[in-house]
Amino acid sequence: DIRMTQSPSSLSASVGDRVTISCRASQGISNYLAWYQQKPGKSPKLLIYAASALPSGVPSRFSGSGSGTDFTLTIGSLQPEDVATYYCQKYNGAPWTFGQGTKVDIK
């Protein structure tokens, strides 16, 4: 099975900072990569699909890039409401494996 590895596992940044989170697949997955945001006690929320596409309603400060094995989620200007854990997930076939998560908080 393909493994998904995120880094860092946690980060602390100031409001307005640019934040980047990495996700690496152990084998190529083309652009079948999604990012989710999960706040405490809530269900995960789709943030990015197809590596770089934003669903309707997701703020434009969120962006995704990458293809193959290396992917990045960028928060262009960190806001207090972005405090959450972020997960990547591959979906080019079963199993739809998640990364282990990156916890983001405000410094």
Added chain:
Amino acid sequence: QVQLVQSGAEVKSPGASVKVSCKASGYTVTIYYIHWVRQAPGQGPEWMGFINPRDGSATYAQKFQGRIAMTTDPSTSTLYMELTSLTSDDTAVYYCAREGSALDVWGQGTMVPVSS
């Protein structure tokens, strides 16, 4: 609006089974696969498998093969996930999610503590 509404929390004993429901509304249920994902306390999400509501065919993660069953009741637009032979390692919040663009709509989650 598009919604997935899950059944309420259930406390289970080791060795028991649990059946979680997920009622879909606001869209044509037969068009979209439904996935099940669980999340143990303090851990990341774990993908369990998916079902095609059109024909009831399902694909399961290898880890759960033999003790999981995903089913559908088209007459009520309700999907089910049953997990048997529960242990304390199965203590988790269980989610259903729609496969649109990736997993684009999620249920609210169903907490299943397994404890003697």
